[in-house]
Amino acid sequence: MTVGPSGANSDVANFYNGSGKVRVAGKIRDRWGGNLHNGYWHDEDDDASPEVATDRLTDLMIERLAPQAGQRVLDIGCGIGKPAARLLRGHPVDVVGITISESQVAQARAGAAEAGLADRATFEYADAQQMPFPDDSFDAAWALESMFHIPDRNRALAETARVLRPKSRLVIADFVLRGPISEDGLQAVQRICETFGVHTIGPLDDYLAQLASHGFTGPDVLDISDNVARTGNLLADAWEDVRGQLEENGNSDHVDALITATRDFSNTPEFGYVLVSTTLG
Numbered sequence: 586m587t588v589g590p591s592g593a594n595s596d597v598a599n600f601y602n603g604s605g606k607v608r609v610a611g612k613i614r615d616r617w618g619g620n621l622h623n624g625y626w627h628d629e630d631d632d633a634s635p636e637v638a639t640d641r642l643t644d645l646m647i648e649r650l651a652p653q654a655g656q657r658v659l660d661i662g663c664g665i666g667k668p669a670a671r672l673l674r675g676h677p678v679d680v681v682g683i684t685i686s687e688s689q690v691a692q693a694r695a696g697a698a699e700a701g702l703a704d705r706a707t708f709e710y711a712d713a714q715q716m717p718f719p720d721d722s723f724d725a726a727w728a729l730e731s732m733f734h735i736p737d738r739n740r741a742l743a744e745t746a747r748v749l750r751p752k753s754r755l756v757i758a759d760f761v762l763r764g765p766i767s768e769d770g771l772q773a774v775q776r777i778c779e780t781f782g783v784h785t786i787g788p789l790d791d792y793l794a795q796l797a798s799h800g801f802t803g804p805d806v807l808d809i810s811d812n813v814a815r816t817g818n819l820l821a822d823a824w825e826d827v828r829g830q831l832e833e834n835g836n837s838d839h840v841d842a843l844i845t846a847t848r849d850f851s852n853t854p855e856f857g858y859v860l861v862s863t864t865l866g
């Protein structure tokens with residue numbers, strides 16, 4: 586793990602800029618759509634495509650954020666801006682998205698311009714551990730699969746609390762470690778973390794205590810581990826389909842490791858997934 590001067594992780598930025606060990610960025614966009622997050626399936630019989638299932642997860646976030654007209658929403662780890670666009674289409678709010686990938690900033694801006702949303706969507710290169718915003722400058726925030734990348738979650742939550750106005754909602758979609766933890770399970774968790782730049786994962790109770798220590802109250806937790814688990818196998822199938830392209834830029838051992846860790850995600854109950862909704866103050 587390399588921590589840059591601002592505390593951002595170069596491995597995470599490389600992963601999303603497409604300059605990591607295996608150049609994954611953009612390779613499966615046609616299949617997966619622009620959402621860089623898990624899908625949500627109601628049950629085993631649900632045959633929704635990844636594109637539909639990932640939008641569903643965004644919709645769960647929107648529902649829990651319950652944004653009000655005129656609010657300014659902070660999108661922590663905005664990816665290429667697809668979740669923000671979905672939020673903006675249904676709600677008269679403004680969104681400011683931050684990411685530590687320059688290439689994502691460019692893609693998110695272009696996407697918003699193309700969708701006619703550029704007047705309400707701003708995307709910036711910024712580290713959540715050190716946000717370039719004044720105190721009390723947002724009315725709501727979400728972090729959709731970004732917190733786990735951040736080496737110092739404590740600092741990111743302190744920053745989030747600082748830039749939010751009192752009574753703001755914060756909704757997080759994140760990984761948690763679930764017991765009982767077997768030795769194989771722990772090894773699989775380690776493989777997933779290494780492959781996907783997961784720097785912070787731990788038990789839910791620690792997470793909730795950390796949120797409380799920054800003034801976030803009334804946490805509502807939804808464990809959707811079973812609903813998202815299919816993502817790993819589907820994504821691994823997609824990697825297999827583009828294996829040839831992946832091997833052009835990385836060696837086949839790295840591609841094998843990527844595929845194994847991606848399947849681990851579907852088969853490791855220790856690797857849990859929750860939505861946490863809270864209010865500041």
Ligand code: SAH
Pocket residue numbers: 592593594597598601619620621622661662663664665666667668683684685686689711712713714728729730731732734735
């Ligand atoms: N929320 C988006 C993207 C999820 S991928 C979506 O659901 O589509 C994870 C995102 O977190 C990427 O955009 C990555 O650049 C961002 N990220 C990782 N570490 C970060 C940090 N320290 N500060 C800000 N963003 C970060």
